[in-house]
Amino acid sequence: KTIYLKDYQQPDYWIDETHLTFELFEDHALVHSRLALRLNADKPQKTLPPLVLDGQQLQLLSVALDDQSLAEGDYQVDTHSLSLQPTGAQFELALTTRIEPQNNTALEGLYKSGGMFCTQCEAEGFRKITYYLDRPDVMSRFTTTVIADKGDYPVLLSNGNPIAAGEHEAGRHWATWEDPFPKPAYLFALVAGDLVLIQDSFTTVSGREIDLRIYVEPENREQCGHAMDSLKRSMRWDEQVYGREYDLDIFMIVAVNDFNMGAMENKGLNIFNSSCVLAHPDTATDLAFQRVEAVVAHEYFHNWSGNRVTCRDWFQLSLKEGFTVFRDAEFSADMNSRTVKRIEDVTFLRANQFAEDAGPMAHPVRPDSFIEISNFYTLTVYEKGAEVVRMLHTLCGAEGFRKGTDLYFERHDGQAVTCDDFVKALEDANGLDFSQFKRWYSQAGTPRLEVHGHWDAATGQFSLLCKQSCPPTPGQSEKLPFVIPLRMALLDSEGQEMPLKLVSDSAARGNETVLAVTEAEQVFTFEGLTEEPLPSLLRGFSAPVKLSYPYSRDDRVFLAKHDPDGFNRWEACQALAVDVMQGLVGIHQAGRPLLADQRLIEVYRSLLADETLDPAMVAEMLRLPSEAYLVELAEVADVEAIHLVRETLRRELALALRSEMLMRWRQLNIAEPYSAEAAAMARRSLKNTLLGYLMIEAGDDMLAACVRQFVEANNMTDRQAALVALVNSPFEEAKQAALAQFAERWQGYPLVMDQWFSVQATCGLPGALERVEALMQHPAFNLRNPNKVRALIGAFANQNLVGFHRADGAGYRFLAERIIELNALNPQIASRLTTPLTRWRKFDSARQGLMRAELERIMALEGLSPDVYEVVSKSLA
Ligand code: ARG
Ligand code: ZN
Numbered sequence: 042k043t044i045y046l047k048d049y050q051q052p053d054y055w056i057d058e059t060h061l062t063f064e065l066f067e068d069h070a071l072v073h074s075r076l077a078l079r080l081n082a083d084k085p086q087k088t089l090p091p092l093v094l095d096g097q098q099l100q101l102l103s104v105a106l107d108d109q110s111l112a113e114g115d116y117q118v119d120t121h122s123l124s125l126q127p128t129g130a131q132f133e134l135a136l137t138t139r140i141e142p143q144n145n146t147a148l149e150g151l152y153k154s155g156g157m158f159c160t161q162c163e164a165e166g167f168r169k170i171t172y173y174l175d176r177p178d179v180m181s182r183f184t185t186t187v188i189a190d191k192g193d194y195p196v197l198l199s200n201g202n203p204i205a206a207g208e209h210e211a212g213r214h215w216a217t218w219e220d221p222f223p224k225p226a227y228l229f230a231l232v233a234g235d236l237v238l239i240q241d242s243f244t245t246v247s248g249r250e251i252d253l254r255i256y257v258e259p260e261n262r263e264q265c266g267h268a269m270d271s272l273k274r275s276m277r278w279d280e281q282v283y284g285r286e287y288d289l290d291i292f293m294i295v296a297v298n299d300f301n302m303g304a305m306e307n308k309g310l311n312i313f314n315s316s317c318v319l320a321h322p323d324t325a326t327d328l329a330f331q332r333v334e335a336v337v338a339h340e341y342f343h344n345w346s347g348n349r350v351t352c353r354d355w356f357q358l359s360l361k362e363g364f365t366v367f368r369d370a371e372f373s374a375d376m377n378s379r380t381v382k383r384i385e386d387v388t389f390l391r392a393n394q395f396a397e398d399a400g401p402m403a404h405p406v407r408p409d410s411f412i413e414i415s416n417f418y419t420l421t422v423y424e425k426g427a428e429v430v431r432m433l434h435t436l437c438g439a440e441g442f443r444k445g446t447d448l449y450f451e452r453h454d455g456q457a458v459t460c461d462d463f464v465k466a467l468e469d470a471n472g473l474d475f476s477q478f479k480r481w482y483s484q485a486g487t488p489r490l491e492v493h494g495h496w497d498a499a500t501g502q503f504s505l506l507c508k509q510s511c512p513p514t515p516g517q518s519e520k521l522p523f524v525i526p527l528r529m530a531l532l533d534s535e536g537q538e539m540p541l542k543l544v545s546d547s548a549a550r551g552n553e554t555v556l557a558v559t560e561a562e563q564v565f566t567f568e569g570l571t572e573e574p575l576p577s578l579l580r581g582f583s584a585p586v587k588l589s590y591p592y593s594r595d596d597r598v599f600l601a602k603h604d605p606d607g608f609n610r611w612e613a614c615q616a617l618a619v620d621v622m623q624g625l626v627g628i629h630q631a632g633r634p635l636l637a638d639q640r641l642i643e644v645y646r647s648l649l650a651d652e653t654l655d656p657a658m659v660a661e662m663l664r665l666p667s668e669a670y671l672v673e674l675a676e677v678a679d680v681e682a683i684h685l686v687r688e689t690l691r692r693e694l695a696l697a698l699r700s701e702m703l704m705r706w707r708q709l710n711i712a713e714p715y716s717a718e719a720a721a722m723a724r725r726s727l728k729n730t731l732l733g734y735l736m737i738e739a740g741d742d743m744l745a746a747c748v749r750q751f752v753e754a755n756n757m758t759d760r761q762a763a764l765v766a767l768v769n770s771p772f773e774e775a776k777q778a779a780l781a782q783f784a785e786r787w788q789g790y791p792l793v794m795d796q797w798f799s800v801q802a803t804c805g806l807p808g809a810l811e812r813v814e815a816l817m818q819h820p821a822f823n824l825r826n827p828n829k830v831r832a833l834i835g836a837f838a839n840q841n842l843v844g845f846h847r848a849d850g851a852g853y854r855f856l857a858e859r860i861i862e863l864n865a866l867n868p869q870i871a872s873r874l875t876t877p878l879t880r881w882r883k884f885d886s887a888r889q890g891l892m893r894a895e896l897e898r899i900m901a902l903e904g905l906s907p908d909v910y911e912v913v914s915k916s917l918a
Pocket of ligand 1: 362
């Protein structure tokens with residue numbers, strides 16, 4: 042059943058107070074709720090409307106209205122709701138439901154992960170706990186009591202502050218928590234388990250002391266320091282940059298092993314996938330450290346952007362997610378290298394969100410309709426949503442943006458609001474009109490921005506002719522022009538920025554400016570130029586568009602070497618590599634030999650020699666565009682050609698630059714004590730990028746060096762990089778030895794074993810599918826653990842182009858079988874796994890047929906979940 046934004050109506054009733062008591066047992070749980078309900082007086086209604094509560098997979102044991110037990114017949118229950126007729130405008134409802142958390146494999150609602158009870162209620166999981174008005178605009182004060190066996194579950198947690206605790210007979214105990222802030226049910230959380238606590242404290246700007254706690258299973262005690270440090274930095278940063286202070290006296294994080302997503306911002310009690318909390322240099326890579334920092338910050342920032350001000354309905358999801366991703370990205374940029382962070386995010390967006398926006402599931406940042414909301418926790422809502430907020434930040438300026446967010450938080454504190462309310466606050470605080478800008482929220486698809494330059498030597502004027510368009514997406518054939526902030530500069534023949542003065546402006550604009558492209562076609566003319574400039578466009582990726590400008594390869598070489606803007610230097614390097622690789626795909630298809638463009642080699646050579654550049658930047662620039670990105674850019678992707686071209690180019694680069702790479706690698710490959718500092722991470726990044734190149738056609742010395750790094754590394758980043766290099770090498774013996782040794786050493790560490798699975802699943806050498814199938818039988822693999830599914834099956838289907846897209850369709854068949862199995866166990870994970878098959882239009886007709894056949898096979902399945910049904914049916918439409 043499709044739900045539409047246009048059908049939104051306020052609820053008929055509010056719930057002022059919610060009192061919950063959970064009795065947890067091994068084979069069931071009882072949930073007693075007492076709700077103080079009140080008619081919504083703002084909604085004109087003649088008679089008292091029936092009360093319809095959401096509820097799924099519940100066994101209803103009792104119902105009482107104002108302390109009067111109701112008999113069957115006084116209320117109606119179906120698979121999705123409980124309805125009854127209130128007799129007054131204000132009343133109390135008491136319910137008892139029975140659920141079976143131990144059998145909850147969907148990991149939504151109350152479930153068991155290992156030995157602990159935990160919850161995941163966003164978006165609509167609370168209705169699997171008890172009957173409720175499970176919608177974000179119903180905000181209520183919660184008091185929660187948890188009762189469980191004391192020996193097995195010594196720690197009992199819920200939202201807010203602990204207010205009472207005690208013992209019951211038969212070894213059971215209880216704790217009561219009270220959350221003073223009204224919240225929607227999706228922010229409810231409960232944890233019961235045998236957990237250890239890592240504790241610290243934070244003094245807020247106004248001098249309040251906050252008790253900070255991270256709860257983990259005992260064996261993970263030593264892996265929490267980085268998350269705790271990240272939390273304290275996030276709290277300080279939100280005070281300094283947004284003026285947001287924490288509001289409860291206690292803030293808790295709990296790590297669980299079985300979790301559908303990254304983490305969840307439940308009020309005062311964040312629940313995390315252990316992969317986003319635990320980090321120790323022995324077990325986690327530098328990338329994992331950065332991810333922990335970012336996710337801890339993200340969930341913490343939700344306390345304001347999401348919890349204090351929440352969403353009116355799920356169509357507004359990007360109100361909290363887009364804004365919070367923007368906030369965590371800026372936090373990470375402030376804590377680490379700003380340019381590198383931006384490069385990582387843009388790389389991810391272009392390879393993945395652009396593909397989503399060009400496929401059958403394309404939807405606006407604020408969708409108009411959905412069947413299953415879980416399917417809309419997407420790259421578009423999150424990542425493109427963050428780009429939309431970033432553009433608003435650009436258009437308001439940092440100060441104006443802060444004025445706008447201050448107004449937003451002040452105006453809407455304690456409310457459930459819309460994306461329009463957010464934009465309105467920015468408009469009102471700045472006296473701006475964003476009505477056209479708001480098309481970014483309602484129109485799907487990635488806009489094209491085609492720019493041409495025109496130089497008039499006689500007048501010293503240079504014009505940028507801008508043309509924008511946006512391809513049709515499902516349900517949207519025509520698009521109106523967007524507001525595209527185009528950050529740019531003009532460079533002279535030395536690479537210096539030239540002063541910018543637009544003919545249409547009275548004042549000059551300095552050396553860099555943001556042009557607002559608002560029309561389908563628009564011309565910007567600069568004057569007073571002494572020579573023909575080369576434009577540096579879309580600096581910092583100032584808008585999520587596909588930019589084209591008729592640069593020659595020599596222009597790109599020039600920009601890659603001279604653009605004063607670090608991001609655009611990287612971009613020029615990428616664009617040059619893309620251009621070269623696309624050229625080579627054509628050459629391969631024409632049956633001619635593949636030769637690397639000398640200019641790319643020379644750019645790389647100069648990068649390797651440039652010791653003034655941040656090594657992390659050099660590493661980013663030496664990284665060829667991914668196969669996934671080349672697929673996204675292609676009209677019809679030639680799987681074999683893309684893989685062959687990328688591998689050949691890597692080899693050409695490795696051979697042509699062997700001595701330069703070796704020299705730089707030797708400088709970096711010195712034994713040093715482990716450090717988590719940014720500079721040390723940057724050195725590891727470049728060193729290991731070079732190791733990857735140097736292991737191509739490596740001799741015995743290099744192989745020995747790689748094995749040595751694998752064995753002797755004092756951190757997981759180096760160890761894993763060596764493992765990746767070995768697994769992708771032809772040295773069968775060394776490879777098998779390393780894999781065996783790694784599994785032996787780390788078998789007790791599930792997150793490290795995830796890496797072990799992924800390294801093998803993404804290896805592009807022949808036989809990938811057979812290896813993945815064999816790994817499914819490995820004792821460390823478990824289809825019920827989402828991290829394992831992502832590490833093995835997800836990594837194979839998304840990051841192993843030639844393996845997954847095997848010409849005989851066996852990769853597709855394998856994935857469809859896993860989707861069918863998971864459909865019964867965990868529909869959200871099944872649905873997410875379907876993504877690679879939805880991209881079938883990108884491939885040749887034989888592969889299209891094979892992919893569609895698997896989609897149709899899934900579609901015909903009896904008992905198909907709404908999650909999988911929505912994605913598959915839209916892909917076949
Ligand atoms: N609000 C969470 C976050 O982005 C995501 C949780 C969504 N979970 C889900 N199963 N849909 O931080
Ligand atoms: Zn979020």
